[in-house]
Amino acid sequence: MVLDMWHLQDGKDEIKDEGDSVCFLPTPIPHSFHLAGASSSLTYTMPSRDLTHRPHFSLDVRTKSAEGLIFYIPTEQEKYHLALYVSKGRIRLSVGRRREIFNREKYNDGKWHTVTLSLEKRRFRLVIDGLRAQDGVLNPGESSSIQLSRAVYLGSPPAHTHADLKWKMLPVHGVVGCVHNFKLNGSAMAAPAVNRGVGLCFEGQMKSGAYFSGHGAHVIIDESFVVIKKFELVFELRPSKQTGLLLHVGNSDHHLTVFMKKGEVVAQVNNGGGGFSVCVQPKQTLCDGMFHRIAVIQQNNVVEMHVDTEGKYTIGPSASSPSHDRFPVYVGGVPDGRKLSFLPVTESYAGCLQNMVFNRDVVVFEKLSAVFGPVNMRECPANLRAPSPH
Structure with missing residues (x-):
């Protein structure tokens, strides 16, 4: 996988985009690489x-x-x-x-x-x-x-x-x-x-979790998953950008996709009978430098989402067609967004993830072998700088 690593070498720009000014950000050490043992x-x-x-x-x-x-x-x-x-x-x-x-x-x-x-x-x-x-x-x-x-x-x-x-x-x-x-x-x-699996090094203390630097960074947490009508995902995030793909599994006909778009969290589902989605726009920004808990639960044609204490649900089409195809479960991004044109967001997630549970299986990031791009699988930066003034 060939990546443009300029952003990783010049840490000042590794997560810069038009929405970053509202996010608390860690301070990277320029020209640095974090090695995480066997996975990087x-x-x-x-x-x-x-x-x-x-x-x-x-x-x-x-x-x-x-x-x-x-x-x-x-x-x-x-x-x-x-x-x-x-x-x-x-x-x-x-x-x-x-x-x-x-x-x-x-x-x-x-x-x-x-x-x-x-x-x-x-x-x-x-x-x-x-x-x-x-x-x-x-x-x-x-x-x-x-x-x-x-x-x-x-x-x-x-x-x-x-x-x-x-x-x-x-x-x-x-x-x-x-x-x-x-x-x-x-x-x-x-x-x-x-x-x-080589991310940036940061100034200050570190804490548990995984830090995704964007720019194609992603991991595979399950190599062979069947998209079924019952699903549960729980995790905590502390984003460095307001937009990014959090999790995706499936194809255009059968999939579950969870993403952020301008601070709103969305879960999009297709059981084979047409797509439907649920979204939560938190009253408090997710870019405040704190960890926020996200839960997505699907039961047949009902999908609900909780962002901290706020929750919503959506009832989708009752018609569905089962699929027995197996797909990898991507977290943080997908290998090539151009091949998945049906995704509403293909931009890689930038920020920390921790305490992820996928269908009741705890995800241990540092033990994953399928790691791609600039991800620190072992730790998240604890020291953050305030958002830039407008």
């Missing part, structure tokens, strides 16, 4: 020339992980690699064939640490907060054979690399934490080709 990674495709002549990387990292990959570059030869990772709290640089260097200091203290590393002919170097590890030295055969691939993985590499990582005794999953100012040869990394 960025894939870069680099020009070969940038990786062949004495490549030099630098980044700031903040983590409490005792184990996990920071980034990994395979090589054209199966047995070699370049990897930066955390093991027992120490940051290690592994090059070639299990040749490693590291400082004895532990860096998984939740504070920012600046890391630089380079590969220069037969030597490779690692410096953390100005403290230089003893240089690593490759034998002549290794130094002439290492040809880094064009793929650079930040966080958890894709599944097809896991077998190699295991026999190389490297972590399979990425760290949980933040990376800031990721650079190659002194220049900021270009936009990644693929984003899988």
